[in-house]
Amino acid sequence: xxxxxxxxxxxxxxxxxxxxxxxxxxxxxxxxxxxxxxxxxxxxxxxxxxxxxxxxxxxxxxxxxxxxxxxxxxxxxxxxxxxxxxxxxxxxxxxxxxxxxxxxxxxxxxxxxxxxxxxxxxxxxxxxxxxxxxxxxxxxxxxxxxxxxxxxxxxxxxxxxxxxxxxxxxxxxxxxxxxxxxxxxxxxxxxxxxxxxxx
Numbered sequence: 001x002x003x004x005x006x007x008x009x010x011x012x013x014x015x016x017x018x019x020x021x022x023x024x025x026x027x028x029x030x031x032x033x034x035x036x037x038x039x040x041x042x043x044x045x046x047x048x049x050x051x052x053x054x055x056x057x058x059x060x061x062x063x064x065x066x067x068x069x070x071x072x073x074x075x076x077x078x079x080x081x082x083x084x085x086x087x088x089x090x091x092x093x094x095x096x097x098x099x100x101x102x103x104x105x106x107x108x109x110x111x112x113x114x115x116x117x118x119x120x121x122x123x124x125x126x127x128x129x130x131x132x133x134x135x136x137x138x139x140x141x142x143x144x145x146x147x148x149x150x151x152x153x154x155x156x157x158x159x160x161x162x163x164x165x166x167x168x169x170x171x172x173x174x175x176x177x178x179x180x181x182x183x184x185x186x187x188x189x190x191x192x193x194x195x196x197x198x199x
Contacts (some may be wrong), residue, residue: 050075052088054115056106059094064128068092082114091118095130099155099196100142102130116148129194136198155196165195
């Protein structure tokens, strides 16, 4: 769904020379969306590759599609159809806003079970924003909502000296190697907009 009153466009500043150090989780997907087309990943450039973006009424699907095409993807399905999702080469689970709302909308369409089945089949799943938070068991943002439970842990509100919401460029330190981090130098800057993070 699209916001009927989208915010005005504005220029974004280039990343600073340094920032707060953050960790990269194994399934983090910001690197995928940030790479220019000329450096798209080979696995996304194969002909007839279908990537399903799960449409459960949450998230800016148009932006997700643009990012995937920029990364080199050719065939992308914006879909809520279980069969299409389960026949995909890879899946993207978007999410914007509130953890509880996203969890309930996904479950209301029966797509929580579909995404779980896809994981059991070994289909790669990329979670974006709250979509990534749904990989965990639960969130402090809504104690009554349950995540997909792919990873043990709780999504907690940022604490300490971090200003909430946390917005801006940050230097990212890679805790471990991962194929999706190939070609992304350790210490690269990424843009963050969030108030919660997995523990």
